[in-house]
Amino acid sequence: MSTAHTSVAEVLGALEGVAYPAGKDRLVAAARQAGASEEVVKALRGMPAEEYTGRDDVARSVRVDPDPGRTAARRGQQVRRGGKPGFAQHLWEEPKTLIHEEFDR
Template identity: 70%
Template sequence: MSTGHTSVPEVLDALKDVTYPAGKEQLISAARQAGAGDEVVKALRGMPAEQYAGRAEVARSVRVDPDSDPGTDAGRRAGQARRGGKPGLSQHLREEPRTPIQEEFDR
């Protein structure tokens, strides 16, 4: 079992010849045809099955190594999992709602 991870630039490089909008299966197929590695294909498989309008949407939705995201820890990821978020956005990119105390401090 591989423990390596891919990066967003690697994923986008494998999708450089894709014509958008494109669905998840089309992106996976294009990555395979471009000779992408197993980790890139695995990251694409982890995306929601939706239509993607462009590379920016793919970059926001592709699941790479969530532990490398700045500012995320196990507690925050667990909170995001409980609350859900915008459909089509990878779990590790979902924003947490502000608490009433945080909103009060911002006033």
């Protein structure tokens, strides 16, 4: 299951007027009605189909990108370069530039 490129705050913002408990389908419909982006709707559709008792339940269940500021080009560069097994892409070390190497001397 993939993650959506949005944040938990954006998802919860799209669900401002929802009365809980609410099922996944009702949350998706409420987000669409509120004019949420496709990424927010994608994040809500990726949640398990169950009843959510409140905003905290939604925040714990929604799958979002841990670093939504990365561009598609940046994510592709990280994939091509590879990383250490067991580390998420946003935690991979960046190679030092010549300027950073000079500062380390």
